[in-house]
Amino acid sequence: MVLKVLIVGGGVAGPSLAYWLSRLNTEVTLIERFPRIRAHGQQVDIRGQGVPMMKKMGLEAAVRAAAVHEPGMQLVDERGKSMAYFPATETNSTEQNFSSEFEVMRGDLVELLYNLTKNKKNVHHIFNTSIRSFTQDDHHKANGKVHVDFLDGRKEDFDLVVGADGSGSQTRKIMLGPDAPDPRHSLNAHTGFFTIPSQPGDSKAWTLCHLPGRRVIGTRQDRPDLLRIYMIIHGQQPTLEEAYKSGSLAELKKAWAGLYEDCGWKTDRFMRGLQHSPLPKGDWSKGRVVLLGDAAHCQTVNGQGVTLGMVGAYILAGEFATLAKRDASSLAEDVVQGAKNYEAKFRPMVCQTQGSSFGLGLFLPQSKFGIGILHTLAGWAASLGYGQSGGVGMDKRVTWSVPEYPELDEYREN
Numbered sequence: 001m002v003l004k005v006l007i008v009g010g011g012v013a014g015p016s017l018a019y020w021l022s023r024l025n026t027e028v029t030l031i032e033r034f035p036r037i038r039a040h041g042q043q044v045d046i047r048g049q050g051v052p053m054m055k056k057m058g059l060e061a062a063v064r065a066a067a068v069h070e071p072g073m074q075l076v077d078e079r080g081k082s083m084a085y086f087p088a089t090e091t092n093s094t095e096q097n098f099s100s101e102f103e104v105m106r107g108d109l110v111e112l113l114y115n116l117t118k119n120k121k122n123v124h125h126i127f128n129t130s131i132r133s134f135t136q137d138d139h140h141k142a143n144g145k146v147h148v149d150f151l152d153g154r155k156e157d158f159d160l161v162v163g164a165d166g167s168g169s170q171t172r173k174i175m176l177g178p179d180a181p182d183p184r185h186s187l188n189a190h191t192g193f194f195t196i197p198s199q200p201g202d203s204k205a206w207t208l209c210h211l212p213g214r215r216v217i218g219t220r221q222d223r224p225d226l227l228r229i230y231m232i233i234h235g236q237q238p239t240l241e242e243a244y245k246s247g248s249l250a251e252l253k254k255a256w257a258g259l260y261e262d263c264g265w266k267t268d269r270f271m272r273g274l275q276h277s278p279l280p281k282g283d284w285s286k287g288r289v290v291l292l293g294d295a296a297h298c299q300t301v302n303g304q305g306v307t308l309g310m311v312g313a314y315i316l317a318g319e320f321a322t323l324a325k326r327d328a329s330s331l332a333e334d335v336v337q338g339a340k341n342y343e344a345k346f347r348p349m350v351c352q353t354q355g356s357s358f359g360l361g362l363f364l365p366q367s368k369f370g371i372g373i374l375h376t377l378a379g380w381a382a383s384l385g386y387g388q389s390g391g392v393g394m395d396k397r398v399t400w401s402v403p404e405y406p407e408l409d410e411y412r413e414n
Helices: 013-021 050-056 060-066 106-115 170-176 238-246 249-260 267-275 305-327 331-353 357-363 368-383
Strands: 003-008 026-032 043-045 072-076 082-087 103-105 123-127 131-136 146-150 155-158 160-163 189-197 206-211 215-220 226-234 289-291
Touching: 003 013, 003 155, 003 331, 013 026, 013 106, 013 305, 043 106, 043 305, 050 060, 050 305, 060 103, 060 106, 072 368, 082 368, 103 106, 131 160, 131 170, 146 160, 160 170, 160 331, 170 289, 189 267, 206 368, 215 249, 226 249, 226 267, 238 249, 249 267, 289 331, 305 331
Parallel strands: 003 026, 003 160, 026 123, 072 206, 160 289
Antiparallel strands: 043 103, 072 082, 131 146, 146 155, 189 226, 206 215, 215 226
């Protein structure tokens, strides 16, 4: 019996799962609420267990061809003087430095993942729609279904629904119910980014300048003509929060600019550019509905979103395939238990990668004295080659490796 699957969300995790499920006896529908592939976004990286996963999916050559060749990451002071420099990794390893060997623009990666299944006969991509609501049969009922109402008025039944629709997941809200508490919690920080024209002298390295008041501003350059600006500020910011509530883009730009003007380095130029450029255990499953990627375990700015989205998709599909082979059953009979097995196996892996608001606060000192200590420690670390032998931060903390699923690796063309 063919397993009929609906995947909600066409970012990284959704297309990754579609690829692995396409190898099984499935009929996959992947929906995206935008009218086309969302082939845009900021720079992301593949690191840790995402590296062997990328290779397993046959994407290494394509990712290398699309890669942003970022030479490394540096910390600068308010005069622009480099205080510490960490070169990019070039080891083809699971352990990557601050600048990964596999830096890529999010839009390029999404397009590569979409291309894996765009010509598959058992994968259907539908754009400009999303789910309005769904109900499901009791999960003890043999061959039960999820009954889905779409925003475009269609109704359809599926054996499995997967929510891969990001940290604000509508699928998760429906699955948990209207009275469930929001599983998200604040890291007590704000982050913003925008793009301005580059100028001669802009560094091609990922450059971060720490400022008093638990602020940091940084740049990255994936194209010669553009400079990407990133801002993170820790702590309560009433002016910024009011600007968000107002819904006014002009007020939001003004609030961000007010936090970074006259702060040294190149902040005045960046803020002028901001003012004149556009801003480009809760459960992971319930019955036959399961969450994937950021919808299940998003943590902002920890650098692991792409890797966990790709690895989680492989594990979810692998658990379905393993149960079907072990029990000599259809995939549809095993979706409820397979979703539980996926969470039991993958949740501990995800927990190893997640930090806290306290850790983020340590990275954003309050005073110039604190920034000086950070620069000194970073300079020592860089001079001692920290990360150059492979792996920094989360890459070193992670002790797990991706399990093998022979049922998926035995490729069958559909």
